[in-house]
Amino acid sequence: MTEETIHQILKFRDDRDWKQFHNPKDLAISISLEAAELLEIFQWSGEDVSDKGKTEKIKEELADVLNYCVLMADVCGFDIDEIVQEKIKINSEKYPVEKAKGNSNKYDKL
Amino acid sequence: MTEETIHQILKFRDDRDWKQFHNPKDLAISISLEAAELLEIFQWSGEDVSDKGKTEKIKEELADVLNYCVLMADVCGFDIDEIVQEKIKINSEKYPVEKAKGNSNKYDKL
Amino acid sequence: MTEETIHQILKFRDDRDWKQFHNPKDLAISISLEAAELLEIFQWSGEDVSDKGKTEKIKEELADVLNYCVLMADVCGFDIDEIVQEKIKINSEKYPVEKAKGNSNKYDKL
Amino acid sequence: MTEETIHQILKFRDDRDWKQFHNPKDLAISISLEAAELLEIFQWSGEDVSDKGKTEKIKEELADVLNYCVLMADVCGFDIDEIVQEKIKINSEKYPVEKAKGNSNKYDKL
Numbered sequence: 001m002t003e004e005t006i007h008q009i010l011k012f013r014d015d016r017d018w019k020q021f022h023n024p025k026d027l028a029i030s031i032s033l034e035a036a037e038l039l040e041i042f043q044w045s046g047e048d049v050s051d052k053g054k055t056e057k058i059k060e061e062l063a064d065v066l067n068y069c070v071l072m073a074d075v076c077g078f079d080i081d082e083i084v085q086e087k088i089k090i091n092s093e094k095y096p097v098e099k100a101k102g103n104s105n106k107y108d109k110l
Numbered sequence: 111m112t113e114e115t116i117h118q119i120l121k122f123r124d125d126r127d128w129k130q131f132h133n134p135k136d137l138a139i140s141i142s143l144e145a146a147e148l149l150e151i152f153q154w155s156g157e158d159v160s161d162k163g164k165t166e167k168i169k170e171e172l173a174d175v176l177n178y179c180v181l182m183a184d185v186c187g188f189d190i191d192e193i194v195q196e197k198i199k200i201n202s203e204k205y206p207v208e209k210a211k212g213n214s215n216k217y218d219k220l
Numbered sequence: 221m222t223e224e225t226i227h228q229i230l231k232f233r234d235d236r237d238w239k240q241f242h243n244p245k246d247l248a249i250s251i252s253l254e255a256a257e258l259l260e261i262f263q264w265s266g267e268d269v270s271d272k273g274k275t276e277k278i279k280e281e282l283a284d285v286l287n288y289c290v291l292m293a294d295v296c297g298f299d300i301d302e303i304v305q306e307k308i309k310i311n312s313e314k315y316p317v318e319k320a321k322g323n324s325n326k327y328d329k330l
Numbered sequence: 331m332t333e334e335t336i337h338q339i340l341k342f343r344d345d346r347d348w349k350q351f352h353n354p355k356d357l358a359i360s361i362s363l364e365a366a367e368l369l370e371i372f373q374w375s376g377e378d379v380s381d382k383g384k385t386e387k388i389k390e391e392l393a394d395v396l397n398y399c400v401l402m403a404d405v406c407g408f409d410i411d412e413i414v415q416e417k418i419k420i421n422s423e424k425y426p427v428e429k430a431k432g433n434s435n436k437y438d439k440l
Contacts, residue, residue, distance in 0.1 A: 035142040258358050
């Protein structure tokens with residue numbers, strides 16, 4: 001995500017004076033709610049994303065999740081690249097290539 | 111998020127040959143599950159993020175949500191900046207500044 | 221669910237003096253978190269529940285969701301039978317048999 | 331929950347011939363989605379349930395969660411009282427009264 005996109009997200013919030021509502025707990029709730037709206041697209045539906053209407057819906061809901069993640073990172077003072085790269089390091093130890101390759105089990109079942 | 115971070119996310123997946131498991135439905139489930147792990151940090155806990163242990167945990171779980179969002183975008187062929195900027199446009203119409211300013215109500219209650 | 225089961229749920233809570241933590245918002249969070257733990261069993265896994273280990277896990281997580289539902293109803297002063305039967309009436313109007321039969325669409329798509 | 335309520339839930343499903351859609355994975359998704367709709371009532375809102383409109387909404391969404399729990403138990407062949415009472419036994423060992431009393435920590439932090 002470019003700096004420009006992050007800037008647009010924060011500007012949208014600040015234009016509406018919404019930062020006052022953005023405590024981490026309610027932002028975590030919001031991420032969960034948007035994730036549920038994304039998931040709802042797949043309720044009863046199998047795994048396909050072939051039809052056009054669904055693809056547009058997935059784009060919107062995934063964007064909403066990303067949007068709230070950026071807002072949460074901002075409120076908590078996190079740098080997104082830093083926390084993601086840091087987590088990749090942690091996951092690399094939990095899921096070493098030789099054990100995890102082609103295996104969808106959780107790390108404690110590898 | 112830089113191209114480099116996105117590259118690291120996809121490389122982590124490809125090194126483990128995990129793309130075979132990544133259908134959109136299970137990725138949507140995964141985003142929901144990681145969002146729940148993030149939310150769990152705030153269960154019974156009020157809104158503070160003051161203590162250090164919690165901040166580290168929030169970083170990790172937020173990174174997990176972002177990680178799966180990138181994986182979903184990749185599998186669906188979405189450009190993250192494009193979908194987020196597109197959604198900001200939609201939201202700008204749903205939440206016009208003059209109505210939404212300082213108001214946390216949903217668009218249908220503005 | 222029998223009165224005896226509900227009694228056991230509330231006794232478990234009261235023996236531990238936990239009602240003080242049970243505000244509706246945190247109970248709603250708890251229901252979501254337990255629902256996610258139930259859902260996690262099906263992550264990457266298809267729809268089968270054949271293997272024994274999984275069935276035991278589903279029982280436990282479904283029980284956790286039910287447990288928190290009872291706790292929430294108690295704190296809010298709801299009678300479970302009353303609210304469920306009331307909702308069935310509402311749903312009967314949203315999903316009339318002649319339109320909904322054999323159709324998994326949401327009511328606004330019937 | 332009385333036998334009569336459970337009977338009404340299953341009759342509602344069978345009148346609409348919906349059992350064909352009710353695989354455990356999609357039911358677990360459904361429980362998560364309804365839990366999110368319940369949680370949404372508390373987004374940005376603090377912990378109060380004082381106003382009447384909200385109470386009605388909580389009743390409906392909590393009823394939806396309970397409804398899908400009963401449907402899941404039915405499809406998986408579980409007896410609700412049995413699984414809940416069984417889980418209370420497990421929790422009694424994880425959260426012994428003497429350690430857990432007045433303490434909202436998770437069992438691994440007691």
